[in-house]
Amino acid sequence: MTGTDALEPARPKNAARAGRRVRGTATLVVGCVLAGAIALLALVSLFWLPFPADDTSGGRLTGPGEGHLLGTDKLGRDLFTQVMTGSRIAVEAGLGSVLIAAVIGVTLGVLAAFAQGWLDDTLSAFLDILIAFPTLLLAMLIVAARSATLGSAVLAIGLAQSAVVARLARILVKRVLAQDYITAARTSGTSWPRTVLGHVLPNIWPTLVVNLALQFGLAVLAEAGLSYLGLGAPPPNASWGRMLQEAQATFTTAPAGALAPGILLVLLVIGVNLIADGLRDTLDPATRRRRT
Amino acid sequence: MNIKKTSLYATASAAALALTLTACSGSGSGGSASGGSWDKNATVNIGSLYEPQNLDNTAGGGQGVTEALNGNVYEGLFKLTDDGKVDKLLATDHKVSADGLTYTFTLRDGVKFHSGKQLTSDDVKYSLEKVIADDSQSARKSNLEVIKDIATPDAHTVKVTLSQRSISFVYNLSYVWIINSQAQNLKTTEDGTGPYRLDKWTRGSALSLNRFAGYWGDAARNQKAVFHYYKDATALNNALLTNAVDVVTSEQSPDSLDQFKNNQNYKVNDGNSTTKLLLAFNDKAKPFTDVRVRQAVSAAIDDKKLLESVWGGYGKLIGSMVPPTDPWYEDLTEVNAHDPARAKKLLAEAGYAKGFDFTLDTPNYDPHPTAATFIKSELAKVGITVTINTITPDEWYTKVYKNHDFTATLQEHVNDRDLVWYGNPDFYWGYDNKQVTQWVRQAEEAGSAAEQTELLKKVNRKTAEDAASDWLYLYPQIVVADSKLSGYPLNGLNSQFYAYDIKKKG
16 A cells, blocks of 8 residues: 555645545534533533433423423323433443444454354354344343343444444454454464464554444444333333333324433434544544554 | 204104105105205215224223224113113013012014024023133123023013122113124124124225115114225324214324314214223322321322313313212212322321322323333322333233222223222222222112112212222313214213214215
């Protein structure tokens, strides 16, 4: 790569890269603002809520107005309080799932990359099957085995996503292992664990991080979907998915109950997707090398 | 309520009479004409959320099969009318022996099955045996297991001998469809005696019925009744708004009703259902073995507010298992009424001054999660901590209903006259009171309906005072119909929906 770069006229390529980086930074900033606002909401909900979570003293489905910023739900609970709690659950679900996906996925991916022959085939086949397995079905199995809690939902989403991460990690690691500097490191006597930590992971993490950011958005959506179906956090936890489900019947008369969690869900997912896009542009290994 | 219903029926029959007269005088000019008249050949489109699983009510067809076929395609010896009375249908007469053990039924003359065969006593015997057969999944199976012997002295007479007296026997017969004994494939086809015959059942979308020309009684007031099935209430309401259906059998949320209430093209009817939402304690599990704890929980929950939350201004409060349409109804809402101070006092007396924790097994579909959330918040005020465990209907059936492995649960009970289950100590809620069990048995063996009613009123009061369960509220039965329609049933008794009296203006 670097060799061809040197032969070509440097200017336009550099300009294009710089442009991509500037655009990348812009997307990154917008993404951070959107996702950050919701993360802030989640953080605040840990210390302060407008109303106690189980306060049913508001009227039935009062519209947005004095006292209740977004109005109340059927039981008279404050919607803004619920939306705040929901943002915490969404962020928890996203982080939890991505953490599980990252730990299991990267470990499996690295192992699969080192595996040879039938073991390699078996592992990749296993990952392909896991990817083909619907997240929903997996979630239902886990919920049946444990019970419907946020933990079960996160575990199911995390496991399903770990297959995607593992497959990506396997390909990335395989590609890095074929590089000359790995051979050089090995011949100079570096042990395999040190090679992986010192050379392989640093070279694959930019691509992985971008993918994990995308998985975060997907995990938030998946948790909302599971909660909508009653397989996520049990009531009275105000997960956005559950709020949507509860507000469905009253959408024509009290739209705030569905609009508020719906819009926040969209903003959070767009936010993290923009962050992923921005990261991809700014973390591009080629760009990074040029910069340093 | 009753006044409204009777007057509606009165106008309906007056209109029917008027039409018969005009039909007689103006020979063969075909139904539709001016103003108030109705179209004899109309198609009535009925919207419902309950598609049958199959067409056999002894093979787990579900409530949808009752809704679509009971009274429309199949008939019993007796029928349960929309206001809860039991009328003769295929039986014209019945005699009970002095000891109350032998019932002799005389069958109606000239009744033909849709296949053309005449109804005989053999068909009645076959139909009764089908309900009590080993593989029958009928909800009424246990009620009819008192049948010891069925004899058919001649083609028009059926003699049933019971092993013990059963005052509800005739009432229970209103649930037994009389089916042609030679019929096959009853899960997908039918052979009944009703005013309609099955035209076509398209799974997942619609089931249509056609007027049966050879019907023994008054012909159906419309040519075709089509049940259209929807997966969710919003789609169903949209179908009504766009005239894809003329009537919705039961609305499941009050919030979509405004669009029909303020529109003269629709009529919103508020009838009586028999569906009760229960917070059922496991009366054999601590701490609910203590009657004071059950009373305390009942008194701590503001049922009125819950009903208002879930159903807006609709529905009724009940103080016991008995809905107003059951003969032994008494208003017991004052027993264990909402009183948090009394709840705290009762808890202290029972040794739970600091409250306690329990897990509430909650079915994962509406309204249970909403009710559970509300109960959790209400009980927190008297120091009781509720953990909500959401479960699927299947899990509920095995964990709660079969294995009794629960502390408390939420469930809707749809049947009428189901107070008697408190007389069965092995039922899932484990209420075990010798006196109540005896009263229920005596009531079933009573010589007269008055005696039965008297005894069940005692059961009603005793179970209410004991807070055997907490009866949160009675569901409303809301039927919304196009204002061109009349004659449709208003009460959701046993989830049946007679379509044959429905008239549609031309």
